[in-house]
Amino acid sequence: MKFLKGQDVTYIALSGRSYTATVIERKMDFKKGLIIKSTTKERDFHYLIEIQKNGTKENILCAENQLTI
Numbered sequence: 001m002k003f004l005k006g007q008d009v010t011y012i013a014l015s016g017r018s019y020t021a022t023v024i025e026r027k028m029d030f031k032k033g034l035i036i037k038s039t040t041k042e043r044d045f046h047y048l049i050e051i052q053k054n055g056t057k058e059n060i061l062c063a064e065n066q067l068t069i
Contacts, residue, residue, distance in 0.1 A: 002064065003047060005029065009067045011051055011060065019051040021067070024059065 003009055003023050011021040025048040045061040052058075 003067055003069075007069075009049070009069060011049055011062060012066050012068065019053060021049040021051040021060075023067075024048045024050050 003026070005023055005026060007023045009021050009023060011019045013019065027046045046064040047062050047067065048059060049062055049067070050057055050059050
């Protein structure tokens with residue numbers, strides 16, 4: 001995994017909009033596989049991130065390809 005816990009990244013939402021985010025957890029850090037495959041789409045979630053959106057903080061599960069430095 002190329003991003004580290006606590007690292008500041010840019011999250012690109014499915015809508016194409018980007019947000020400043022911080023990596024909270026990585027899939028490999030969960031002992032019981034808390035981040036699992038999406039039930040609606042055929043992809044894995046790799047990171048739990050926190051974004052600032054409309055003045056509030058929001059936690060989001062995302063795939064590695066949705067993040068950039």
